[in-house]
Amino acid sequence: MNCPICKEPMIILELNRVEIDYCPVCSGIWLDEGELELLYSIDNTESELKKLFRESSDSKEKSFKCPVCRKKMIKIRFNNTELIIDKCPVNHGLWFNKGELEKVLSAKTNQSSQKVLSLLKEMFSYNKSQEAE
Amino acid sequence: MWELIQSNRRKSLILFFGMGALLILIGYVFGSYYDPEAGGVVGVFFAIVLWVILSALSYFAGSKILLAVSGAKEVTKDVHPQLYNVVEEMKIAAGVPFFPKIYIIDDPAPNAFATGVKPENSAIAVTSGLLSTLNRYELQGVVAHEMSHIVNRDILLMTFAGVMLGVITIMSDIFFRGMYFGGGSRYRSRSSSKSSGQAQVIVMILAIILAILGPVLAQLFYFAISRKREYLADASAARLTRYPEGLANALEKIANSTHKLRSANKVTAPMYIVNPLKREGMKLADLTSTHPPISERIKILRALQQGVSYNDYQRVFEMIHGKKEKIIPDSVLKESIAVTPVIGLTNEDKDFNPIEARREANDAVMKLNDYNFINCKCGVKIKIPPDYNKPIVVCPRCGTRHQLR
Numbered sequence: 075m076n077c078p079i080c081k082e083p084m085i086i087l088e089l090n091r092v093e094i095d096y097c098p099v100c101s102g103i104w105l106d107e108g109e110l111e112l113l114y115s116i117d118n119t120e121s122e123l124k125k126l127f128r129e130s131s132d133s134k135e136k137s138f139k140c141p142v143c144r145k146k147m148i149k150i151r152f153n154n155t156e157l158i159i160d161k162c163p164v165n166h167g168l169w170f171n172k173g174e175l176e177k178v179l180s181a182k183t184n185q186s187s188q189k190v191l192s193l194l195k196e197m198f199s200y201n202k203s204q205e206a207e
Numbered sequence: 208m209w210e211l212i213q214s215n216r217r218k219s220l221i222l223f224f225g226m227g228a229l230l231i232l233i234g235y236v237f238g239s240y241y242d243p244e245a246g247g248v249v250g251v252f253f254a255i256v257l258w259v260i261l262s263a264l265s266y267f268a269g270s271k272i273l274l275a276v277s278g279a280k281e282v283t284k285d286v287h288p289q290l291y292n293v294v295e296e297m298k299i300a301a302g303v304p305f306f307p308k309i310y311i312i313d314d315p316a317p318n319a320f321a322t323g324v325k326p327e328n329s330a331i332a333v334t335s336g337l338l339s340t341l342n343r344y345e346l347q348g349v350v351a352h353e354m355s356h357i358v359n360r361d362i363l364l365m366t367f368a369g370v371m372l373g374v375i376t377i378m379s380d381i382f383f384r385g386m387y388f389g390g391g392s393r394y395r396s397r398s399s400s401k402s403s404g405q406a407q408v409i410v411m412i413l414a415i416i417l418a419i420l421g422p423v424l425a426q427l428f429y430f431a432i433s434r435k436r437e438y439l440a441d442a443s444a445a446r447l448t449r450y451p452e453g454l455a456n457a458l459e460k461i462a463n464s465t466h467k468l469r470s471a472n473k474v475t476a477p478m479y480i481v482n483p484l485k486r487e488g489m490k491l492a493d494l495t496s497t498h499p500p501i502s503e504r505i506k507i508l509r510a511l512q513q514g515v516s517y518n519d520y521q522r523v524f525e526m527i528h529g530k531k532e533k534i535i536p537d538s539v540l541k542e543s544i545a546v547t548p549v550i551g552l553t554n555e556d557k558d559f560n561p562i563e564a565r566r567e568a569n570d571a572v573m574k575l576n577d578y579n580f581i582n583c584k585c586g587v588k589i590k591i592p593p594d595y596n597k598p599i600v601v602c603p604r605c606g607t608r609h610q611l612r
């Protein structure tokens with residue numbers, strides 16, 4: 075699968091049973107529809123994440139193609155914030171630019187997303203330390 | 208064992224020749240429709256040649272073609288250790304001297320089949336969907352069922368009969384397509400006498416009837432051939448695993464899956480443990496089905512409470528069917544020894560984790576597609592696609608730079 079932005083092949087990272095597609099060039103993250111479900115089924119908590127997204131038609135951001143089906147992804151606004159995320163129109167998954175997933179997860183406070191957030195922090199701890207320097 | 212193969216084969220052969228007669232009839236009538244004088248012979252010739260070629264092809268390369276058409280890829284132990292171990296266990300339990308090749312099909316719909324006209328070069332293929340939905344005991348049941356098809360030498364006859372079913376279906380398709388594009392009529396206009404015109408009409412009606420009913424009849428023949436073999440393989444699987452509930456649960460999960468097998472077609476469908484071509488909301492599906500109804504297979508397996516020998520299966524089969532019918536050959540029943548089922552196993556495999564099973568199945572598919580797996584010492588598993596063209600990959604967790612080949 076190629077990164078929707080750089081068009082370069084993405085690598086897959088797995089830690090503590092969670093799997094994400096990751097672009098080593100732009101640090102973007104692709105979350106498969108099934109993967110998102112898995113992330114939230116860890117605690118058996120119903121995914122409320124999806125309810126927080128509203129379609130945003132006024133976005134000026136450049137649109138990208140879904141890496142699975144090549145259809146033009148739609149822009150969705152997260153919980154009335156400035157955060158805009160790309161979503162496949164036929165639900166193959168969500169695309170997060172560098173740092174976006176973290177912001178989404180830190181906005182929610184339920185246990186499940188806390189877990190996912192700390193997991194992501196773990197997974198990218200080296201990248202974080204590099205940025206700090 | 209040979210007895211088991213022989214006695215089952217006799218009745219099957221009669222049905223097999225019946226199916227052959229149907230093929231010849233269809234060839235003759237379709238040919239006559241196109242050309243009343245010489246067409247019949249040409250049609251029969253065409254039908255037989257098509258069947259012989261496809262049969263020869265499936266005898267010598269059938270496994271390879273079937274596996275290729277299904278998109279199956281051969282796997283080694285490290286691709287999916289559990290599947291490999293289960294096949295090994297069932298091979299030992301069945302006492303077969305050869306090791307079947309193991310294939311995985313990348314498809315979310317759970318299903319499986321066995322192939323190979325000679326047991327020495329047989330193969331068992333399962334979908335990734337099967338691996339991600341079944342626990343160990345259920346997988347054992349499915350593999351034991353397929354192993355039984357190999358041991359009972361079912362595959363040769365089922366392959367030839369399956370090809371015949373395919374040829375009849377193809378001929379009926381060609382006929383309808385030809386009629387749609389106006390074939391046949393140019394010959395009819397040539398004949399001048401009234402009586403031959405009438406004969407033409409009769410041939411045409413007969414041809415249309417055969418084109419509609421031919422595939423249905425062929426399927427009934429095929430069903431009659433495969434039916435006992437499916438039951439027998441279920442009986443063998445119950446005996447081999449000594450845990451009929453495993454196969455029963457597996458069949459239930461396969462039947463209840465909402466996924467459709469992408470690679471399945473009319474010719475390959477009968478080879479699978481559960482017919483992958485489900486026709487929703489159609490009662491006719493039962494009539495033209497190539498498999499015994501799953502609900503009945505499950506009911507029999509679940510009723511095997513006291514014992515799982517061939518004798519028990521025969522008894523329970525008659526009890527559920529409500530009438531006498533030999534489903535297991537006499538010679539086998541005579542030698543049938545009591546086998547007690549394993550008790551104490553719960554329906555659920557205690558260690559079974561659906562998320563993990565799915566991950567393992569996905570990993571297996573990635574390994575088949577030449578992904579490079581790196582286990583970083585920090586605990587992150589990095590899976591690198593074959594088209595990744597940089598010489599190194601940096602672990603985002605610990606910063607280790609992994610050199611790639």
Ligand SMILES: [Zn+2]
Nearest residue numbers: 077080097100
């Ligand atoms: Zn990128």
Ligand SMILES: [Zn+2]
Nearest residue numbers: 140143162166
């Ligand atoms: Zn898509």
Ligand SMILES: [Zn+2]
Nearest residue numbers: 583585602605
């Ligand atoms: Zn690492």
